[in-house]
Amino acid sequence: MNNRSGITRRLLSASLLASVMLAGCNMTPKPLTPISANDPEMKALDADRAKYREKKVALIEKALNLSSSEHDGFWREYYAYEAELKKIYDERYSIIRDYAANYDNMNDDIADNLARRSLKIRDDRNDLFRKYYERIKKATSATIAGQFLQIENELNLLSDLKISTETPILPRDVNPASVMKK
Numbered sequence: 001m002n003n004r005s006g007i008t009r010r011l012l013s014a015s016l017l018a019s020v021m022l023a024g025c026n027m028t029p030k031p032l033t034p035i036s037a038n039d040p041e042m043k044a045l046d047a048d049r050a051k052y053r054e055k056k057v058a059l060i061e062k063a064l065n066l067s068s069s070e071h072d073g074f075w076r077e078y079y080a081y082e083a084e085l086k087k088i089y090d091e092r093y094s095i096i097r098d099y100a101a102n103y104d105n106m107n108d109d110i111a112d113n114l115a116r117r118s119l120k121i122r123d124d125r126n127d128l129f130r131k132y133y134e135r136i137k138k139a140t141s142a143t144i145a146g147q148f149l150q151i152e153n154e155l156n157l158l159s160d161l162k163i164s165t166e167t168p169i170l171p172r173d174v175n176p177a178s179v180m181k182k
Contacts (some may be wrong), residue, residue, distance in 0.1 A: 045093060053082065056155065064147055066140070073139030078148075081132040088124050091117065096163070103168070125156070 066074055095117050102110045129149060137145035 041097075042093070049086070049089075060148070060151060063151055064144055066144065070140040070144055074136060074144060074148075077132060077135045077139050080135075081128065084128055085125075088121050088128065091121050091124075095121070096167075099167070129153075 060078070064074070095114055098110075099114055102114075129152065133145050133149050136148055
């Protein structure tokens with residue numbers, strides 16, 4: 001197995017497990033590798049996402065302990081949130097895929113494209129959190145909206161950590177992990 005396919009496998013694995021996810025510039029760089037609707041990796045990702053969403057809904061239901069008057073309003077907003085979040089995570093998957101595909105031939109243009117897209121999805125995710133905090137607060141209460149935000153934040157941190165630990169740093173003479181061992 002060559003280095004690129006091993007990296008692709010690890011990154012896609014991390015993305016599948018974690019998905020359970022442009023400062024100063026208004027233009028977002030385009031994906032480097034188009035993804036077709038029939039892409040087998042995308043189909044597998046969608047299947048894993050469905051399983052994850054099922055578990056996530058059960059976790060949220062238990063954690064929030066919604067009253068009957070809050071229930072419908074919360075879930076109406078939550079499912080709209082999930083639909084928008086999926087678009088952000090589709091872009092995240094595209095970035096991971098492009099990173100893996102270009103790992104062995106990385107250059108400044110590709111690195112800049114990936115970095116700008118990564119920064120933009122972080123901004124987009126935070127904007128989405130703000131938007132749905134307000135919408136859920138209006139539909140339920142500030143307490144429920146705050147609890148929702150806390151749950152989402154923890155799940156996103158876990159997702160980011162999982163992907164980060166499985167993403168190889170581009171080859172250089174310095175290994176940042178060696179600093180942590182001292």
